[in-house]
């Protein structure tokens with residue numbers, strides 16, 4: 001890691017294990033960008049409490065399992081920094097300051113929040129903290145002053161909000177003129193670069209139900225930690241409504257969305273699409289079998305890397321990685337908070353977390 005490298009921040013909420021949607025939406029980009037960027041990957045465990053405040057033990061275990069998913073998928077804790085949200089106090093403090101820069105109604109109109117409220121059946125009894133997480137996410141990101149945020153499509157509205165907050169902060173407290181283009185904000189004296197979303201190869205992978213996005217909270221996901229049999233079973237559950245191998249099929253269906261996402265042989269995909277569309281003696285069962293093999297081939301190396309952390313003591317290894325990353329992350333986040341407070345004329349002496357962040 002060198003200071004000269006531009007930074008990336010992204011992360012996941014520990015509301016369950018990671019799935020294929022995470023992989024194509026964000027994880028794949030994170031792994032690919034580990035050398036080019038100084039990467040920070042955040043475990044948004046505080047945000048898991050917004051919908052599961054009654055399940056602290058599950059949130060704790062999911063936090064550990066997500067790190068195993070990351071390590072299994074190829075995130076290297078030597079090159080990248082793994083960050084535990086609840087041990088980075090600057091994030092919570094920045095959340096407060098940023099909450100003053102976003103109109104309440106704008107948060108409540110955020111389309112991602114609205115979709116989540118519907119999809120998760122939160123009705124009108126969700127906690128005050130639930131919509132607050134969208135503001136918190138601006139702080140998660142900006143605490144690291146990153147240039148890039150690799151995310152799935154559902155996060156675009158959140159990143160837009162984060163950009164608005166950064167623009168407003170720089171204009172209000174750092175004297176950046178409102179005609180300065182986002183790319184020039186830092187040059188013009190802004191504390192925050194205006195980060196850009198980097199959407200994955202597949203911005204929104206549907207779940208095996210074919211309707212909602214694949215989501216760890218909705219029971220429609222193929223997990224990165226699923227066994228080969230589970231993968232096969234779950235793929236088998238995809239329904240297309242097609243009756244026979246000679247019926248002309250619609251290649252815009254969910255089965256083919258998966259085919260295009262996971263069979264990385266263009267010529268073979270084209271051939272399958274042609275035969276399916278023409279009803280050229282190819283059954284759904286055959287396609288599912290081939291698809292499951294490709295997904296299993298993708299997951300196989302992850303399974304063997306994961307095995308290292310599934311042994312006795314594996315959780316402790318993971319916790320050490322979390323502590324080490326979080327200590328490094330606090331150095332950056334504290335610096336950001338200091339710069340932000342200074343810009344806000346709140347520089348009444350600088351605290352030091354140095355001792356506290358040694359984490360025994």
Ligand code: ATP
Pocket residue numbers: 011012013014015021022024025026150151152153154155202203204205206207213214215216217218
């Ligand atoms: P939850 O249901 O708890 O919200 P989730 O499955 O949506 O969980 P998140 O932790 O909210 O997962 O998202 C982590 C990252 O993965 C985000 O960048 C998000 O955009 C991306 N992502 C999640 N689901 C998908 C999907 N189905 N397709 C593409 N990207 C996805």
Ligand code: MG
Pocket residue numbers: none
């Ligand atoms: Mg989500």
